[in-house]
Amino acid sequence: MPGLTVLCGGGGVGKTTTAAALGMALARAGSRTLIVTVDPARRLADAMGVAVGPTACQVSLDPSVAGRLWARMPDVRTLADDFIGWLLDDEAACERVRANLAYRELADAIVGTHELLTLTLVELDLEGGHYDHVVLDTAPSRHAIEFLTAPRRLLDVLEMRALRWVAALASVRPRGSGGDGPGAVARWSRGRVEALLSRVVGHEGLVSVASLLGEVVHVRKRWADVVRAAYKRLLGGGARFVLVGAPTGAAIDDIRYICALLGDFDRRPTAFVLNRADRGPPPAIAAVLDRLREPGAPLGRALVRLREEYEARASVAARAEAILSREHARAPVLRLPAIAAREPVDIVRALSGPLEELVPLVR
């Protein structure tokens, strides 16, 4: 059974870099690993040192992972078109959907589509059997809720009764064209809601949404099955959640926010990764400061500032570690050092070593 590791955390904490490094550690341990990013940010390409596109491409960061590491950065428009192609076998139906007003104008404008489609795609990737493990890099924390609830929300619409109801709207006549049909109470209430919807959205918009959903009525099961599978994979106990933070107050608040959210779904974090979480300034700084003849000169001031930076980060990291260990005794906290490298690829390589510690926990 292939594994799924989901990385969550606030913005700027090094999620994508951690995802890349963890993927590298998994590949080195023998797993065929795919790294997928949902974050609309473009960091994965830089972290991987290659052009990462919407389809999976092989990454050769290092001889130790040769042939076992792939990366993929889906963009929402291509995703939607590919997805429609997969969902509807019939070419004519695909054409109709692509020409649909609601689909054309809204598919990539609507926030949340990206998460949902990526999740579906990850499910298909995992079912395809090409990979032993998928590492999923998510968008920053405030969107975690959308990500976790997207499958459920879509399943609610894909439910047969609801879908039929909407699809039937395609036959709604413009207001004022008369003829509301038989007068049964249900018909009457339905007619009222339709009329209200039509007033809000406009007749044309309503018909385009209705016909879009009408196209999928007969492939509803296929869509619902993959969404249900994705939902089960994400929240049914198979997925591992690794929460990434950095030594800032906001990043720790973000981690706790996501923990609470996972708790609502009865899930628990598997591990915490704190980036740039050195345990203190290197002793060499104090050694040099002690020997300076003029501590007030620019050099002395710069060293004091450097030491203060290390100390500030170390104390926030220590506090974070204490809080997380207390609140989640079973999930280890892995503190990673700041890496003074210029190229993102070098940082990924440097971090992949210590991240090997997580491999047995997520595999």
Added chain:
Amino acid sequence: MGARVRTAPVVFVTGKGGVGKTTVAAALALDAARGGGRSLLVELRDPEAGARALGASLGQIEHVVVKPGDAVVDAVAGLLGSRVLARLLVRHWVVRRLVAAAPGVSELAALEAIRALAARGGFERMVVDLPSAGHAIGWLKVASAVARFARIGPFHDLASRVDELVRDPDRSTIVVVALPEPLVLGETRELCDSLEREIGRRPEVLIVNRVPADDGPATRALGDLVAADETGPAAHQVLALLEARAARVEWARAALNEASELVASRRIELPEGATDPSPRELVDWLDAAVANGSPCPA
């Protein structure tokens, strides 16, 4: 108080995640309040982030959280002219599911709530803490997409009204927050370009947070000591750290120079502190940067 940042009445703040966007948004709200005006901070979804950042300063400004569910009912009520009908419609078992599955609806409704608040007047400045870069584009373009989708009728009119607010530099200022790192500035460039493409304008203000101090003289001084072999082996290790830092400063400067044409009007640089600065500290820095005429291309 000294010089203040000049903006239109509504300020949208965005930027890549982790750049200090929420603190900057809170600081901009505080900045207007210090000048004596009524100032409002609008938060979406994560109700506590800005309030948390403001801490004790929260009392100086007004603060509102726009909840998506309420915003949808309000917007629909405006269209139908009745809250009762709006509730009836939004709570209908199918419509409820549609609204939940298509979250663009709640984004548009939240923006409409902001527009309505602004139209009522009374605030010198309303600062909206938008989501981070990629999602912010979605937020700012959803109105024009919906206006195209619903070609006529009240829904179209609502979307167009929101779209006008989002497009008009006299009514809204877009502030983008970044860090002086090539990757972050690269993504900021993409954000600015796609805003120009999608809503026909570039952000007016770029705030570059955490600009590192130049340690060049210190690095050279240590280099001299190491060359004279005066401080022992520890100096080599520290020199490597200072050199990495100096490289970062140089790298930041180069990235900033390339970023000079990113925004329509001005760039403000804020210094790097050892820990997370509070909005109060940030306002002082902002005022100082504006008073000193912080780099302002063209």
